[in-house]
Structures are given as structure tokens and as C-alpha cells.
Amino acid sequence: MNGQSQLAAYVGRIGKFDEQETVDFIKVFKEVKVKKRQFIVQPGFTAQHRYFVVKGALRAYVIGKGGEEHTIQLGVEDWWISDYNSYIYQQPATMFVIALEDGILLQVSHDDESKLKSSSHKYETFFRTLAERSTASMQRRIIASLTQSAEERYEYFLETYPLLAERMPQYVVASYLGMTTEFLSKIRNKRLPKKGSS
Amino acid sequence: MNGQSQLAAYVGRIGKFDEQETVDFIKVFKEVKVKKRQFIVQPGFTAQHRYFVVKGALRAYVIGKGGEEHTIQLGVEDWWISDYNSYIYQQPATMFVIALEDGILLQVSHDDESKLKSSSHKYETFFRTLAERSTASMQRRIIASLTQSAEERYEYFLETYPLLAERMPQYVVASYLGMTTEFLSKIRNKRLPKKGSS
């Protein structure tokens, strides 16, 4: 399955496009390959694209005053990623988006996305649904950060995204969950007291 | 200015509706009065409406395992409020939404909103814009919670929402910022060492 058909399958699950609409939609996306450690968004530059992850893993992060990296968003197959504050308002980004693995993305420019949205009610609906789901998921994350301890947030993350927990380096998981790598390491150690303890 | 014309002015700033479209849009909203301490959303019940605040102040909060209240969202004039996870997916709410003051709201039901969205491309665009802005604002909040200390979050809140900081009880501000009332009180004390200190 190539990138286009993967995106086609994805949009088929969300937007009720007919065949021609699906083709026209996918046409504006451009496939790009990314290498591990490659940046696709950087602070100071406006995020020009929204990216659909065909293959690979990415993360978006900001740098704190002390130089710490704080992961704002993760992306793997069938997820979207960008600096949305930058992309939506077309203002300079505050985030880095970097590839954690070699991968394949399908990018749409802000301009082409706008044209899609205005060209068809159905496309507009598709992006509205994306944005609503994104709002709901961010709200769940805010709730988790307000109500749970570091250990609980990690447990919750393991349950919710078991595959991500395996795939992402631990410093990425830690910074996504709002704790230091050192502390996550200690949490993990407490959970699995010793190796070969059965 | 009544509630309807206030909403009309608001939608005029976001959606490019003509006169008739504005009238038709506003027609489906129903005005409701709320008294201080009145709940408009409660856990276990599906949030049936999205609310536009004409007048008053509200807050949405969840209850933690220890009984603490965590404020997820605030609402004052010209803001929207609901439990979006519940409203969007039409599932039982996890949040309370309560009036902090007597007020006036304009509510739209999930069903009517769906009809609006499907009846016109422009209405769809309006709700897409709402959702995108909401996503961006939640992302900013996540960044703040990951990168800033309690004191910095309070400073940022004061700068960003000076009117809210005056209007909301301090325990609401504290629980919105992810800290205890006691700790916020200590932060405030440090900032303004003593009354009459000049």
C-alpha cells in the first residue's frame, strides 16, 4: 500500500467522500521522505504544511528557558502533525517538529488546504471533524495533567498508547508526560522491581 | 444589546455570513438564564448543548480521586463552554459546568448544530474555525503547563486574562492553573509583600 492509498483509507473512515472526491482530495498532497533527526518545522519559520504520517514517527517539542525539551505532540502512522498555532494562524512557529525515524509523510500546504476547504462542503466537514477531535484529545490531556501524578500519567499512557510507549525513546515519553527522564526511569524501576524477579 | 444581537456581532467577526444567514443561524439558539451555583452539565449525563455566554461567568471542572476540583475551562461573555468530549461524541460527561454568577446563555443542541453544519458550507466553516481556534488555545495551555512553574503560570494568566483574574474567585484560578488555593495565596503574597508597603 502506498502513501496515497493509505491516506485514502484514512479519509474514507472520517469523511464520506465519493471516489472522485477522494482522488481530488489526495491529489493536493505531496509525498516527502524524512530521515531520522530531520526537522520539518522550526521556531521562527512559519509552518507551511500539515503532515499526514504514512510511515515513521515524529515529535513536536518546545525548548524551555533552562534548555529542557518539552514534547507537545507525537505522530506515527495515520496521525497528523505540525505546529498548529503556527499553521492555523500562519505565524512563526514556536516548536520544532523532528523525525524520530526515517519515514514518509504526505504534506498539504496551508494554501492548498484553504482551497480544499472552500471548494467543497465535504472537505470543510472533514477538517472540522479533525479539529474537533483534536480539541477533544487535547482536553483529555489537560485533564490528565491536572488530575494525575507522574506515575499515574505514565500508567495511563501505557494503557492508552502501548505501541507508542515501546516505540518512542523514554526521554520522549517523559517529556511528553511532563516529567524528567530520570524520574520516569525511577517509576519504571519501581513497577518492574528487578529483571528476572519471577 | 440583547443576547441575539451579541451573538450576531460575534459570528460576524468569525463567519462571513450575510444578513439572512446570520438570522437563520441565531434562530436555532435558545436563551436560558442561569443562577449562581446552577449546573448546566453534570457527569453521567450527556452534554446536550454548546453554550454561548451572553452574560455571566462559568467554569467547567472535574473531580479528582481525592475530591479536589480541577478547572478545565472558564467562560465569560462571548466565550463558548461545554464538556466538549461529551458534546462532540455524545457520550456521558465527565465534567461539571457550573455558573459562577447569575447569567444569560444562548444554547444550541447537538442536533441543531449538526443540522446547521450540514445545511450550509458557511456554517460548517464557522464551526471548523471555532474548533481550530480551540485546538490552538488548548495547545498553548499544554505548553504553559509543561514549561512553566506555578508562579510563572500565574504571571502568564494575569497578563493574558487580567479581567478573569479579577473576576474569578482565587480557588477557581488556582485550580485552572493546576495548583492549590493555598499555594496561589502564597505566590500572591510574595508578589505584593504587604499592603501599604510603598
Place this chain on the structure above:
DNA sequence: CGATTCTTTGAAAACAGTCAATCTGTGTGG
């Protein structure tokens, strides 16, 4: 391997929470 990159560990310190008591204001009903 040889050099990064990532993870673990432990001791000390900082940040923020808990608990309990007190203080303040504000309304409401008699």
C-alpha cells in the same frame, strides 16, 4: 570497536501539597 545517544542510580535540594487553624468578608434571615 569508538563515539554518540540513551538510560539508570543516588544524594541533595527545590517546589508544591497537606493539614489545621485563623481571618475576612458577605450575605441572609430573624
Place this chain on the structure above:
DNA sequence: CCACACAGATTGACTGTTTTCAAAGAATCG
């Protein structure tokens, strides 16, 4: 108009979670 109740804010001592720092261990990759 007063008194009482109650919601909200403050204070201080103590506790606990999480961070910081520094060093050493694994793992990975060219």
C-alpha cells in the same frame, strides 16, 4: 440592623513528590 453562618483567603509547620546534578552503565550505529 444585628448576628450568625458560610464561602473564600491566608498562614505556618510539616510532608512528599519531583527535579537537579553528577556519574556511571547500557545500547546503538557507523
